[in-house]
Amino acid sequence: AAVVEHTFIVSQMMLNHLCNNTPVIVVNGQLPGPAIEASEGDSIVVHVINKSPHGVSIHWHGVKQQLNCWADGADMITQCPIQPNKNFTYRFNVIGQEGTLWWHAHVACLRATIHGALIIRPRLGSSSYPFHKPDKEIPIVIGEWWGTDLVRLDKRFNNSNFAYVPGSSTINGKLGDLNNCFGFIEENYILNVEHGKTYLLRIVNAALHPQYYYKIAGHMFTVVAADANYVKPYMTDTIAIAPGETVDVLVVANAPPGMYYMVALGIMSLGPITETPAFISRGIVSYNNQANATSDGTPIMVPEMPDQREETLAFYFHDNLTSLVHHRVPADVDERLFITVDTGNMCRKGSVPACGLVSRMNNISFQPPANGSLLHAHYSNNMINNVISTLQDFPSRPPPRMVFNRGHTSKATSLRRVRYNTTMEIVLQGPPIWPSYPNPMHLHGHDFFILAQGHGRYNAEKDVQAYNLLDPPVRNTALVPVLGWMVIRFVTRNPGVWLLHCHIQQHVSTGMAVAFVVENGPTMDTTLPPPPADYPSCDNQN
Numbered sequence: 219a220a221v222v223e224h225t226f227i228v229s230q231m232m233l234n235h236l237c238n239n240t241p242v243i244v245v246n247g248q249l250p251g252p253a254i255e256a257s258e259g260d261s262i263v264v265h266v267i268n269k270s271p272h273g274v275s276i277h278w279h280g281v282k283q284q285l286n287c288w289a290d291g292a293d294m295i296t297q298c299p300i301q302p303n304k305n306f307t308y309r310f311n312v313i314g315q316e317g318t319l320w321w322h323a324h325v326a327c328l329r330a331t332i333h334g335a336l337i338i339r340p341r342l343g344s345s346s347y348p349f350h351k352p353d354k355e356i357p358i359v360i361g362e363w364w365g366t367d368l369v370r371l372d373k374r375f376n377n378s379n380f381a382y383v384p385g386s387s388t389i390n391g392k393l394g395d396l397n398n399c400f401g402f403i404e405e406n407y408i409l410n411v412e413h414g415k416t417y418l419l420r421i422v423n424a425a426l427h428p429q430y431y432y433k434i435a436g437h438m439f440t441v442v443a444a445d446a447n448y449v450k451p452y453m454t455d456t457i458a459i460a461p462g463e464t465v466d467v468l469v470v471a472n473a474p475p476g477m478y479y480m481v482a483l484g485i486m487s488l489g490p491i492t493e494t495p496a497f498i499s500r501g502i503v504s505y506n507n508q509a510n511a512t513s514d515g516t517p518i519m520v521p522e523m524p525d526q527r528e529e530t531l532a533f534y535f536h537d538n539l540t541s542l543v544h545h546r547v548p549a550d551v552d553e554r555l556f557i558t559v560d561t562g563n564m565c566r567k568g569s570v571p572a573c574g575l576v577s578r579m580n581n582i583s584f585q586p587p588a589n590g591s592l593l594h595a596h597y598s599n600n601m602i603n604n605v606i607s608t609l610q611d612f613p614s615r616p617p618p619r620m621v622f623n624r625g626h627t628s629k630a631t632s633l634r635r636v637r638y639n640t641t642m643e644i645v646l647q648g649p650p651i652w653p654s655y656p657n658p659m660h661l662h663g664h665d666f667f668i669l670a671q672g673h674g675r676y677n678a679e680k681d682v683q684a685y686n687l688l689d690p691p692v693r694n695t696a697l698v699p700v701l702g703w704m705v706i707r708f709v710t711r712n713p714g715v716w717l718l719h720c721h722i723q724q725h726v727s728t729g730m731a732v733a734f735v736v737e738n739g740p741t742m743d744t745t746l747p748p749p750p751a752d753y754p755s756c757d758n759q760n
C-alpha cells in the first residue's frame with residue numbers, strides 16, 4: 219500500500235459565468251477540485267492550507283475513518299473549522315472500500331465550490347475490477363453554479379421559506395450551452411471517446427439540492443458500483459443520483475460516430491420552479507474529437523429525458539440495485555430507532571417576528587454547538603459544560619407515534635449515545651402526505667445495508683416481510699423516497715461522534731441532522747486514540 223499525498227490550497231478567486239464575476243472559494247484554483255486517486259489499502263495525506271477569508275473543514279464523504287473520527291471533517295461535530303491562514307493535515311486510509319467516493323467542504327454552503335472525486339481502485343497486484351476492465355476512467359461531477367456568496371446563502375436558508383435555486387447545474391464545472399447574455403454561450407463539458415472502447419464513468423452528485431437524472435443519447439449504462447460498493451451489474455439508460463450519492467457505470471462507445479448530448483436534469487417534484495434552466499446541464503460525448511474540430515453544424519443527438527416531476531423512476535433505480543457480494547446481514551437487532559424526517563415553518567417572536575424553514579428529525583431541529591466540537595467535548599468528558607448548552611437526548615418514536623407535528627419543534631444539539639458493537643436498525647419516515655420531499659440521509663463513518671423502502675407509512679408487521687437480507691445494497695447515503703420510508707441496518711464498531719443528516723443543503727442547514735455518539739469498545743484497538751497534534755483550535759469561533 220502506498221501513501222497518496224496532496225496539498226489543498228483553499229483560496230478565493232473570481233469566476234465568470236452567466237456574465238457575472240463572482241468570488242468563489244475553491245481548492246487549488248479548480249472547480250471541481252482535484253480528484254484524489256488511490257488504491258484500496260492506501261494511506262491518504264491531505265495538507266489543507268486555508269488562504270481563504272472563511273473557516274473551512276473538509277469531509278471525506280463515505281470514508282469510514284475507522285478509529286480516526288478526528289479526520290472526518292464535520293464542522294463543530296468532529297472539529298472546528300480551519301481558520302483563515304491556518305493549516306491542518308488530514309490523515310486517513312481507505313481499507314476495504316473500492317469505487318468512487320468524494321470530498322467536500324463541510325461548512326455552510328461552501329461545498330458548492332469546494333469538492334472533488336475520491337477514486338479508490340483495487341489494490342495493485344491482488345484483485346482487479348469484478349467487471350470488464352475499462353479502457354478509460356472519467357469522473358463526472360454533477361454540481362451547481364450559484365453565482366452568489368455561499369456563506370450568505372446559508373444564512374438566508376434559515377430566514378425564509380424560499381426555495382433558492384442556482385444559476386445553473388454543471389457537469390465537471392461546465393454550465394453547458396446555456397443561453398446567455400450578449401450572445402455568449404457557456405461551455406459544454408466534452409467527453410472524447412473512441413469507437414469500441416469501454417469507459418467507466420464515476421458519477422458524483424455534488425449539488426446542494428436536487429436529485430438528477432443522467433443520460434447520454436444513444437448509449438446504455440451498466441451500473442457496477444454505488445457509494446464505493448460493488449452492485450450486481452444493472453443495465454439502464456437512465457441514472458438517478460441524489461445529492462451525496464456516487465454511481466459507477468460502464469458505457470461502451472458503440473453508437474454510430476457522431477456527437478451525443480449527456481444531460482443532467484434535476485428532479486423537482488415540488489412546485490413550478492421546474493421551468494427554470496437552473497436544473498439542467500448538458501455535456502457532449504464526441505467521437506473522434508468531432509466537438510473539438512471547427513463546428514461544421516453536425517447535429518448533436520438529444521436524449522429523451524424523463525419528466526422533471528417524475529420520482530417513480532428514481533425510486534425504482536434505487537430499488538434495482540443489489541450488492542454484488544453477499545454480506546452477512548446481522549440478524550439480531552439490538553436497537554431499533556424510528557425517525558421522522560420533515561420540514562416545516564417556524565416563527566420567532568420578538569421585536570421583528572420572522573418565519574423560516576425548519577428541518578427536523580423526530581421534531582428536533584439540530585443545532586451544532588457554537589464554541590467547540592462535539593467530538594472533542596465527548597473525548598475530554600465535558601459534554602455538559604458551557605461548550606454545549608443545548609444537549610438533548612434523541613428519542614425514538616415507535617410507529618404509532620411517528621407524528622408529523624408542526625407544533626412541537628425544538629431546537630437542540632440532539633445526540634443519541636450508542637454502545638460499541640450495537641446492531642442498529644433505523645426506520646426513516648418521511649411525511650406520507652404532501653408536502654413531502656425525498657431526503658438523501660447520509661451517515662458519517664459507516665456504510666449500512668438498505669433493507670427496504672416503500673411508500674406511505676411504515677408498517678412494522680407487514681414491511682418486515684419485505685426486508686432484503688440476502689443481497690441488500692451497502693451504501694452511505696439512503697434516499698428516503700418522497701411520501702415514504704426506508705430501513706437501514708448497521709453495526710456500531712467505530713467509536714466517535716458521527717452525523718446522520720440529509721444531504722440537501724437547505725435541509726441540513728436548517729436542522730435535519732442528529733449526532734450518534736458511539737462509545738469506545740472494551741480494548742485498546744476499539745478505543746479512539748487522542749486527537750492529532752495539529753487538531754484545529756476552537757478559539758475565535760463565531
Ligand code: C2O
Nearest residue numbers: 277279462660717
Ligand atoms: Cu457529504 Cu456530512 O456530508
